[in-house]
Amino acid sequence: MPSKSTDVWVTGIGLMSAAGEGTAAHLAFFDDPGRGPLVDEAGFAPYPVHRMAEIDMTRQIPKKSDLKQMETWQRIGVYAAGLALADAGIAQNPELLSRTHLVVAAGSGERDAAVDAKVLDTIAALGDTQFSAKEILPTALRPTLFLAQLSNLLAGNISIVHNVTASSRTFMGEEMAGLSAVENAVRRISAGQTELVLVGGALNAERKDLLLGYELGRNLWPHPYAPVWNRNDQGGGFIPGSAGAFLVLEARPHAEARGVRAYARIDAVVTDRAERNESGDIRASLSQLFTRIAGNVAPTPIGVLSGASGVQGPTEEEQAFLGDLGARDFTPAVRAFGSRLGHTVEAQFPVGLALAALALGRGRYFASADNDAVEQPLKTPLQRVLVTGVGHWRGEGLALLGPVDGGRIG
Amino acid sequence: MTQNFKDSKGRPIVAVTGMGLVTSLGWGKSASWDELVQGRSGIRMISRFPTEGLRTMFGGAVAHPGQQPDSCPELTFEMARFAAGEALGEAGLAEAKDFPGPLFVATPPAELEWPQRKLLNEHPGGEGLQGYDRLLAAARSGAFKSMFETFQFASVAEHLARALRPRGLPVSVSTACASGATAIQLGVEAIRRGETTTALAIGTDSSLQLEALIRFSLLSALSTRNDRPEAASRPFTKSRDGFVMAEGAAALVLESLESAKARGATCLGYVRGCGEMADDYHRTRSKPDGSAIIGAIRNAILDAGVAPEEIDYVNAHGTSTPENDKMEYLSLKATLGDHLASTPVSSNKSMIGHTLSAAGAIEAVLSFLMIANGVLLPTINYADPDPDIPLDVVPNTARRQNIRTVLSNSFGFGGQNAALVLSAAD
Numbered sequence: 001m002p003s004k005s006t007d008v009w010v011t012g013i014g015l016m017s018a019a020g021e022g023t024a025a026h027l028a029f030f031d032d033p034g035r036g037p038l039v040d041e042a043g044f045a046p047y048p049v050h051r052m053a054e055i056d057m058t059r060q061i062p063k064k065s066d067l068k069q070m071e072t073w074q075r076i077g078v079y080a081a082g083l084a085l086a087d088a089g090i091a092q093n094p095e096l097l098s099r100t101h102l103v104v105a106a107g108s109g110e111r112d113a114a115v116d117a118k119v120l121d122t123i124a125a126l127g128d129t130q131f132s133a134k135e136i137l138p139t140a141l142r143p144t145l146f147l148a149q150l151s152n153l154l155a156g157n158i159s160i161v162h163n164v165t166a167s168s169r170t171f172m173g174e175e176m177a178g179l180s181a182v183e184n185a186v187r188r189i190s191a192g193q194t195e196l197v198l199v200g201g202a203l204n205a206e207r208k209d210l211l212l213g214y215e216l217g218r219n220l221w222p223h224p225y226a227p228v229w230n231r232n233d234q235g236g237g238f239i240p241g242s243a244g245a246f247l248v249l250e251a252r253p254h255a256e257a258r259g260v261r262a263y264a265r266i267d268a269v270v271t272d273r274a275e276r277n278e279s280g281d282i283r284a285s286l287s288q289l290f291t292r293i294a295g296n297v298a299p300t301p302i303g304v305l306s307g308a309s310g311v312q313g314p315t316e317e318e319q320a321f322l323g324d325l326g327a328r329d330f331t332p333a334v335r336a337f338g339s340r341l342g343h344t345v346e347a348q349f350p351v352g353l354a355l356a357a358l359a360l361g362r363g364r365y366f367a368s369a370d371n372d373a374v375e376q377p378l379k380t381p382l383q384r385v386l387v388t389g390v391g392h393w394r395g396e397g398l399a400l401l402g403p404v405d406g407g408r409i410g
Numbered sequence: 411m412t413q414n415f416k417d418s419k420g421r422p423i424v425a426v427t428g429m430g431l432v433t434s435l436g437w438g439k440s441a442s443w444d445e446l447v448q449g450r451s452g453i454r455m456i457s458r459f460p461t462e463g464l465r466t467m468f469g470g471a472v473a474h475p476g477q478q479p480d481s482c483p484e485l486t487f488e489m490a491r492f493a494a495g496e497a498l499g500e501a502g503l504a505e506a507k508d509f510p511g512p513l514f515v516a517t518p519p520a521e522l523e524w525p526q527r528k529l530l531n532e533h534p535g536g537e538g539l540q541g542y543d544r545l546l547a548a549a550r551s552g553a554f555k556s557m558f559e560t561f562q563f564a565s566v567a568e569h570l571a572r573a574l575r576p577r578g579l580p581v582s583v584s585t586a587c588a589s590g591a592t593a594i595q596l597g598v599e600a601i602r603r604g605e606t607t608t609a610l611a612i613g614t615d616s617s618l619q620l621e622a623l624i625r626f627s628l629l630s631a632l633s634t635r636n637d638r639p640e641a642a643s644r645p646f647t648k649s650r651d652g653f654v655m656a657e658g659a660a661a662l663v664l665e666s667l668e669s670a671k672a673r674g675a676t677c678l679g680y681v682r683g684c685g686e687m688a689d690d691y692h693r694t695r696s697k698p699d700g701s702a703i704i705g706a707i708r709n710a711i712l713d714a715g716v717a718p719e720e721i722d723y724v725n726a727h728g729t730s731t732p733e734n735d736k737m738e739y740l741s742l743k744a745t746l747g748d749h750l751a752s753t754p755v756s757s758n759k760s761m762i763g764h765t766l767s768a769a770g771a772i773e774a775v776l777s778f779l780m781i782a783n784g785v786l787l788p789t790i791n792y793a794d795p796d797p798d799i800p801l802d803v804v805p806n807t808a809r810r811q812n813i814r815t816v817l818s819n820s821f822g823f824g825g826q827n828a829a830l831v832l833s834a835a836d
Contacts, residue, residue, distance in 0.1 A: 034599055037429075086823060102688060108519040117541025120531045123524070132460040136620050146625040147693050147823070151519040151563070152584045155833060156824025159690040165702065168826045169592060172582040173564035180581045184596070191603040191758070208542035212530075213522070215549040216559030221548070271579040273571060305734055349664035365449055393558075395579055 005190040009255050009262035010357040012088025012248030014080040017341045018050040033369040046222040049205050050342030051242030071110045071148035077202030081158045101194050102168045103185045104155040105177035105201030106344040111209040139271025154284035158273040177396035178349030179271045186269045192265035200246030201347035228310035229374045237313025240341015245350035258352045261409035262404040263330045263361030268293035282317035285396045293400050299329030302383040305352045306336045309343045311392040318390050333378035352387035356401045361408035415668040418715040420428045420818025421602040425670045428501025428663035429775045430493035433762045434470035449790045451640035452762045466632040468639035470763030471620050482616040483520045487569045489659035490614035494582045497661040511608035513576035514596040516589030516767045517566040523619045546808030586822030590770025595684040597664040607669035613771025614659035623828040644791035645728035645757040653729040656763025660771035670831045674814025677835035679778045683714025703741040705825035716832035718746045722813035725777045725823050739799045756804040760790045769818035777816040779833045784812045
């Protein structure tokens with residue numbers, strides 16, 4: 001291990017979701033626990049979905065030719081990336097952009113559902129006869145659609161639209177994509193490999209082809225809206241949410257040298273994969289991860305931004321782990337941001353980090369609803385935020401963030 | 411005398427102690443190598459699915475020696491599992507219950523294919539419904555959980571993690587056609603940062619399914635030489651007309667030299683340097699001045715701490731598309747200068763096609779095999795050299811030549827470029 005690691009600061013945030021776009025909209029939304037739920041229960045019934053707020057994409061993606069080359073999930077990601085670059089004072093600065101490394105958590109998509117439906121009818125009419133290219137061809141007739149589907153083309157479009165060029169890596173694997181991306185970005189800065197990283201992800205939840213992928217494993221919540229902690233009795237499940245979340249992470253000396261104020265410091269990001277063969281595996285995995293990062297931290301009440309999905313097993317076990325934190329004298333003030341914005345899969349961990357940085361940047365935590373059984377007020381000043389990321393199928397991760405002197409907001 | 415375990419930049423030297431390979435020419439390093447040194451092609455007419463009506467009807471399909479899997483993700487896993495097994499065996503780690511480091515897998519994005527959609531469409535759960543509503547109703551029946559476990563983006567890495575039991579979160583990476591090189595780079599960096607002494611890097615790709623072939627075809631990226639598939643991949647020739655989709659996998663056990671020596675493992679070579687740079691010009695084309703490709707190559711050479719004149723051989727990206735081969739030549743000219751005239755540059759893709767996410771890892775393994783055997787693999791089908799690309803491409807037949815240091819290039823759609831500098835062990 002290098003004897004001295006570089007502090008990693010959050011110097012830019014790009015956030016968009018059902019709650020709107022930008023840092024102020026999200027602070028306002030999370031300061032008002034009574035607002036919402038911002039959920040569409042009809043459009044994808046029986047599955048509720050948190051739809052993206054109305055946002056004029058041309059503000060970050062001005063060229064029509066660029067917009068035409070992307071499907072919605074890529075537009076969301078490119079837009080959020082642009083917000084983060086602007087927020088960090090990097091946008092339009094060729095010298096800084098050429099030194100900015102891009103790390104993206106991506107799924108892919110998206111299909112033309114109407115065309116696919118027609119193809120299915122055609123194939124069904126063939127009966128047992130094997131289908132061939134002429135049946136499938138209509139799904140692929142727009143060549144650019146393929147590029148709009150490719151996982152790494154979200155990163156490709158960010159490079160093209162915003163000129164981020166130092167390097168580009170795309171991680172996949174549902175929630176694990178977000179964990180891998182953030183972990184990779186933080187490790188490279190800590191080790192002095194790079195000074196500037198743009199990291200994040202995007203999800204367009206308003207797609208039946210996407211819902212299908214999750215529902216094959218019976219992971220979706222097929223009932224009217226309920227917060228993630230209240231879904232157990234009916235078998236659990238997640239409510240997908242559209243979101244884009246990008247962060248500019250920066251080596252502290254680099255940020256200080258260019259005089260940019262930071263929201264927060266990322267003290268640690270740790271990840272693992274429990275086998276999940278037995279009940280308790282996830283809880284044990286999270287507990288071990290917490291032990292790895294809590295070693296030098298004095299036990300105090302702590303803000304916990306939970307990325308819990310609402311899927312039964314993982315969510316129950318995460319709740320048990322959070323209960324264990326109390327026993328370790330880190331009284332957790334839990335906020336499951338997925339209850340408010342939906343589960344954003346690849347983007348979930350970046351969303352959690354963005355919200356944690358926002359709270360730390362202004363030095364005050366988010367309010368809790370009155371009389372909430374799980375989510376309690378934080379009774380001490382905000383010192384640290386723990387972000388959890390537990391995959392609905394696989395993967396566990398934790399991030400610990402702390403304040404930077406002076407803060408960013410207010 | 412004590413050996414120095416650090417490179418010129420004070421970082422741990424990263425050795426390769428085990429390698430595995432699957433190509434359309436065979437399962438295993440020697441099965442593939444024996445064909446490759448004879449300049450044989452693994453490109454054939456596709457029999458896996460009907461191709462009538464398609465502009466391209468051939469590819470480098472990998473036939474499973476046992477039961478052919480039903481889907482691309484399953485074959486992607488099977489090939490990776492085999493390559494990993496071969497690599498672990500060579501590294502002397504086959505007996506280990508858990509692989510003692512992280513796993514980095516370059517793998518194509520998983521997606522449902524039409525046979526699966528058809529199966530869902532036929533399920534009685536969706537009766538009376540149409541399109542995705544019908545498929546969703548079938549999914550709600552709960553009868554398709556194994557399909558879920560196959561078609562998640564995390565699936566290939568997850569199944570590998572179950573089999574190999576690496577440390578931590580298995581990492582799935584995609585930088586399109588540079589993915590295999592990126593997986594190696596991630597492993598190298600983890601060792602250099604001191605996070606681990608060992609890492610397993612795998613590139614694996616099965617994408618030969620009907621819709622994927624149609625999509626690449628519609629991008630006009632593929633060769634259409636249906637009359638002679640084995641002659642279709644012809645990098646650096648005047649008549650090259652596109653790449654050939656192909657399947658394959660490679661695995662490399664990466665290990666700090668110190669750790670390899672301590673446990674008495676054989677060092678097959680070193681990964682000396684990794685470089686990358688992203689292009690912001692176009693989704694499928696590189697900047698006309700080649701600056702992003704040039705930057706990636708330069709960064710790799712700088713990272714390795716070698717002089718351009720030390721590069722003995724270039725394992726080209728060499729896809730056989732009009733665009734790539736021209737740009738790659740210009741970029742090599744810019745980075746190697748006059749040294750290029752005396753540097754052989756060959757493309758394995760002339761024989762095994764373009765293995766997409768796997769290519770960077772496969773080409774790294776083949777580079778180390780060339781170093782070990784003192785043989786340069788040829789660029790076959792080099793019948794009509796492109797006069798604008800004056801390269802020594804090791805035309806048509808393998809050549810006996812000892813080399814120590816190799817530059818291996820990988821460039822992806824979406825502008826993600828990576829290059830590796832690989833060398834013989836001391």
